[in-house]
Amino acid sequence: MASLMTSAAASRTAAVSLVAARRLVVKIGSALLVDRATGALRRDWLLALAQDVALAKSRGTDVVLVSSGSIALGRGVLGLGYDALALEQAQAAAAVGQIRLARAYEEALEPYGLITAQILVTLEDTMDRRRYLNTRATLEQLLALGVVPIVNENDTVATDEIRFGDNDRLAAQIAVTVGADQCVLLSDVDGLYTADPRSDPGAHRFDTIDHITPEIEAMAGDAGSGLSKGGMKTKVMAARTATAGGCAMAITDGFALCPLTALENGANATWFMPQDDPQAARKRWIGAMKSRGVITVDSGAAQALATGKSLLPAGVAAVSGSFGRGDPVTLSAPGGKTLGQGLTRYTADEARAIMGHHSRDIESVLGYPGRAALIHRDDMAL
Structure with missing residues (x-):
């Protein structure tokens, strides 16, 4: 069983500082945003959170907010109460609440000169490689422009079969998607305990957990709030995803x-x-995938890849195999030497059509606009 914090663990905890975060994902639960008794937005709390976000941004930290609350806000507006909702009712509540949620974040962050964007995703968007890459590209572009993305599960269309089920796991997945180095789950508890502290006065909190063991997983409980769907079990599952991705x-x-x-x-x-x-x-992760084809690059492109550049269509000499957008392909040098592997942004047929062309010519060749890089440097394992 993992032990309570040791002195060595304490030094590592001190090293995990939000001040040093390069890219931070913050998950906000429904119970924090919405007053259970009234169904109203906890505006003072949100305005205070906006101060935190503005401070992080002023330090140069990219911030992504993964926010619950659309159903909780919508059910209050629609007078649906707090009993369990049928799927159609929950979807309707999400549709009504999401507009209010997005507006609330915009109004809270706008005084600090921060622009917000709404990103709604489903589980399928992370399971399908093409949609995953599209989501990642959009988030990367928003962050590059200094925007604060507000991510939520698309509860208006998600069903039990295609949903995360809670935003703890969604936050962890988004953290991995954008390559965040820190993820914070704002909850109604202050950490993981050896037992439920509400019923066991002898329960102890873990300050640091280096490895998630079966014993750690066994300590997780269920959801405790009428507004929240995530319990400690889902938070530990989220931690497994995040930490495996380097976060x-x-x-x-x-x-x-x-x-x-x-x-x-x-x-x-x-x-x-x-x-x-x-x-x-x-x-x-990219390097471990099964390749669906081979893209051979010219000598100039091979040198560019070695210095950390993206692969542009102009540097492609040959394309073999049958692959779709987002599929892994082998990158090969002119003499046949394998350089590595990458996730392509074009199908095999599209890659053959644009190979050797300048990126500015992609639209005229294909008849529709495309991305400048055939394989982005962040999607390569060389």
Whole structure:
């Protein structure tokens, strides 16, 4: 069983600082955003969170918010109460609530000069490689433009068969998708305990967990809030996803005003330590895929790839195999030497059509616009 924090673990915890985060994903649960008694938005809390986000952005940290709350807000507007909802009712509540949720974030962050964007995803968007890459490309572009994306599960169309089921796991998946180095789950508990602290006064909180063992998983409980769908079990599942992707993940009590500042200042939390660097984990994942084809590059492109450049159509000498957008392909040098593997942004037929052409000519060749790089440098394992 994992032990409670040792002195060595304490030093690692101190090293996990939000101030040092390069890219941060923050999950906000429904119970934090919506007052259960009234169904109204907890506006003061959201405005305080906006201060935290603005501070992080001022330090140069990319911030992605994964926010629940659309169903909770919508059911209040529609007068649906807090009993279990039928699927159609939940979808209707999400449709009504999502507009209000997006507007609330926009109004909270706009005074700081921050632009927000709404991204709605389903489980299929992460399981289908092409849709996953499209989601990733959109998020990367938004972050490059300084935007704060607000991500939520698309509850208006998701069914039980194609849903994450809670935003804990969605936050972890988004963290891996964008290569975040830190992910914070703002919750109604201040970490993982050896037992339920509400019923066991002898329960102890873990400050740091280096590895998620079966014993750790066995300590997880179920959801405790009428508005929230995620319990400790899903948070531990989220931690497994995040840490495997090279992202440190924290569970902390989010009810305090300015909860991220509170975490920076030493508020109780459980940190799950990353198993690898985010980029290294992603490249290992790409390299382990089964190749669907071969793209041979010219000598100039081979040299460019060695210096960390993306593969442009102009540098492609030959294309073999049958593959779709998002599929893994082998990258080969002119003499046949394997350079590595990458995820292509074009089908095999499209790649053959545009190979040797300048990126500005892609639209005229294909008849529709496309991405400048055939394989982006972040989607390669060389």
